Amino acid sequence: MQAPRTTHDRTPRRPDRRRAGTLAAAALGLTTVLSGCDQVADTVGGPDPAPVVEDLAAALSAGDVTTVAWVGDSGEEVQALLDAVVGGLGDVTPVVTAGEVVEDGTDATATLTWSWPLVEPAPAAEGAEGAESGSEDPQPWTYDSEVGLVQRDDAWLVAWEPRLVEPTLGEDEVLDATPVAPARGDLVGAGGQVLVTDRPVTRFGVDRSQFRDAAQALPAARALARLVGVDVAPYAARVEAAGEEAFVEAITYRQLEVPKRVGRDYRSITGALAVADSLPLAPTREFAAPILGTVGPVTAEMVEQDPAVYAPGDEAGLSGLQARYDAQLRGTPGVVVNATPADSGAMVRNRGERELFRLDEVDGTDLRLSLDRDLQSSAEGLLADVGPGSAIVALRPSTGAVLAAASGSGSDGLNLATFGQAAPGSTFKIVSSLALLRSGLTPASTVPCTTSVLVDGRRFTNYSDYPAGATGEVPLRTAVANSCNTAFISQRDRLGDTDLADAAATLGLGVDHDLGFPAYFGSIEPPTTETGAAADLIGQGTVLASPLTMASVVGTVAAGELTLPWLLDDVRATPSGDVDPLSAQEAGALRGMLRAVVTEGSGSALADVPGPPVIAKTGTAEFERDGRVLTHAWMVAAQGDLAVAVYVDEGQSGSVTAGPLLEGFLRAAR
Incomplete structure (x- = not known):
């Protein structure tokens, strides 16, 4: 047990034996009568050693003992000896405190308590509440040693010897710390x-x-x-x-x-x-x-x-x-402290290392994570030969678990899968369809699919190979199946200022969540012009999304409720209470229209994919780069408990460029 700490300013110091004898004699009333010029002898002791021990402890804690008064050695000489003894512990500073001081005439001994923080505490791991950081704070190496003092000329001097630093050290031994590396978590x-x-x-x-x-x-x-x-x-x-x-x-x-x-x-x-x-x-x-x-x-x-x-x-x-x-x-490294020979000469006396302290590594x-090794590998294999930036994201609509998040080799090392930001094109018509359903339309409602529509001086058209047989007055279901731009733009006056953004939030687009990894949930800014409002309806204008977002959108339709993606098992987002939930009727109507994309529209290549029925939506978004007008190619789909988004930065169209990649992924996932 550690001796109680005794200091001169808080606890009465222990009287030395000379002073104790004097006090005893006084108590008994004894006096000595001296003749001539003899006087009463003064037997009160000299200076208190406790302050010297306190100063020594402070100097050792600071690693600088040059100002300490030593027996027979200069401060600089002892500093060199101390550095040699503790140098093997590395760049670590001890905390040294003074304990009990015992005097014996002109000699004294004192207890020093040493505490070496040989391993730094691990910082708290980032992530979910309650996530483990790998270890508790490591315990320091703590022990007591003893130091001797000698009184000379009314001053106390400190005696140097290695056991002042560690009680078992011999004259030819030093301390050496060896770190023990922990195994990294998988x-x-x-x-x-x-x-x-x-x-x-x-x-x-x-x-x-x-x-x-x-x-x-x-x-x-x-x-x-x-x-x-x-x-x-x-x-x-x-x-x-x-x-x-x-x-x-x-x-x-x-x-x-x-x-x-x-x-x-x-x-x-x-x-x-x-x-x-x-x-x-x-x-x-x-x-x-x-x-x-x-x-x-x-x-x-x-x-x-x-x-x-x-x-x-x-x-x-x-x-x-x-x-x-x-x-x-x-994790947290461990450490082993040994007493080792100071050199390999004759002074070693054939002694080897002695273990003094061990702190086990943690x-x-x-x-x-939620990633599925086989699906991730399949996605990366499909993207291996795609020249432009590309991505495939797959998740489970029932749980939101992200099963694959692959960014293709042409992505220059960027995380396009979960953090890419691009106009989603006609895949956003899933959102626009929900907004129009809420405005009073049904899948059977008739809308005009014209070859073009003029909005505030800007002409919007359908994609170049739009089927001629799907134009004219068509049901909303047909407009979705064939991705008729003009039909959606014609209905812009049915929507209020926030209706499109509200529908997007219902399907998981435009509301940020911290998922513990870089994730972009998309955005839709309020349009400032008529043409901007028209462009937003077909997934251009101010609309941006990531492949992760669009997989969540189609997954929400498949599940009938908001699918919030998650990748880390300990980090799950919760839906915002300010977002209107998707109703069963809305989900059923959207699933029916997205099924028509496969059975009679732009996603017909997926019609013979084995397994449960596939729902899908293609998308193409124009953008300008280096003075050229190019197109992003998108396609999203859901089959059973699997939702997938495919994105290619530069492509011909959603059905031509992204479609075969999505089909290949669905077939590989069976």
């Missing part, structure tokens, strides 16, 4: 499928220890950079600036993806090394990469911004979910 998908876990890799780099100086290492750095295809000058600069014992990585390959030429030719470069290792990786390089993110060596900026968490050489999440939930995934906590 990313786990639907059905417990492991999506991201440690997989074997090979790191290629230059070993600086093979060279006498940095200049000698530069030819190897340049040769290796050229071999593996990284920028030569920056890599050579990193090698030149690295420490003498550093391994400077140039590139990391999955173990089975090392190019044969690299695996063969690196051996001819003096100082080049291939190091086997492991990294948290998905099944393939492309697998949900923009969403899942990567793990790698921390950057200088990360260390600078959060030095209590990251140190050079650490690995952490660098992007995506790996970065956002790094605290949860990485492995990271898995991050559980």
Whole structure:
């Protein structure tokens, strides 16, 4: 048990034996009569050692003992000895407090309580309330030691010895801390499928220890950079600036993806090394990469911004979910403190290491996702040969679980699947149809599908190959099935200022939610012109959406109630109370019109897809880029408990460009 703390300003100090004897004699009434000039002897003790011990504890806590008065040594000499003893603990500052002081004449001993925070507390994991951060705050290494003091010339001096720092240390021993890395948590998908876990890799780099100086290492750095295809000058600069014992990585390959030429030719470069290792990786390089993110060596900026968490050489999440939930995934490192020989000379007396303290590591906590490994792979396979940016998102209407969120290879690494922002074109007519139903129309209501319509001087037309047989006065059902622009625009006067936005909110578009990952729910700004209001009705104008949003829209129609997507098991959004719910009658009418898209309209290619009936909507949205008018190609569909949105940034039309991708996905999902 720790001795109670005794300080000179709060607790009466313990009297020394000389002073105690004097007080006892006085109590008994004893006096001594002296002759001549003899006087009464003064036996009161000297200065109090407690303040000196307090100052010593403060100096040790600050790591600077140069101002402490030591026995036989200067402050600078003891500072060097102290640094040698504690240097192996790293850049950590102890908290040292003074305890009981016991005097014995001109000698005294005092207790010091040491507390070393060898492992920083892990920051709380970002995400849902109650999400685990990987561990509780780690306990510091706490113990008592004893320090000796000597009184000389009415002053107390401190005696240096290693056991002042740790009570079992010998004269030839120092402290050494070895971190113990925790296992990083996996990313786990639907059905417990492991999506991201440690997989074997090979790191290629230059070993600086093979060279006498940095200049000698530069030819190897340049040769290796050229071999593996990284920028030569920056890599050579990193090698030149690295420490003498550093391994400077140039590139990391999955173990089975090392190019044969690299695996063969690196051996001819003096100082080049291939190091086997492991990294948290998905099944393939492309697998949900923009969403899942990567793990790698921390950057200088990360260390600078959060030095209590990251140190050079650490690995952490660098992007995506790996970065956002790094605290949860990485866990808390452990540490082992040993007493080790100060050197390897004769003074060691053949002693090895002695373990003084161990704090077990706490492995990271898995991050559980809704992604289905097979469906995600199918989506990425379908998009592999699509040149422009593209995306496929699939979710379960019954639960909102996101099963696939793939961004194609032409997306330049961007997360188009859940965070892309583009005009949804005629897929938005699902929303417009709901607004018109609420205005009093029914699927059987007649609307004029003309070849063109003029709005405030701007002419709107249907797409180029619109079927001639579907023009004229047609039921709203037919206008939806064949995606007649003019029919919808002709009904603009039936809608109030917020009717379209209200219908969009009912179907999950335009109302933001925090899903724990980047998700864009779309927007529809109030139009400022007649032509803007007309364009909004056909999914252009001010309307924007992501593939995730449009999958939610068609999923809501399929489910008959709002489908809010979720990807992380611990993060679920709740519907806003300000949004009108979808009625059963509205849902039934929308499903019937979207079924007509497949049976008699622009989505007829899906008619023979095996399984339950498919409902769908195609969409094409014009936009301008670099002075050219191009088109986004969209298609959404639902079949059974599966809702899908397909987007291609530049395409011919929804049915021609996006349609085959959606059909391929539905067939693969059976």
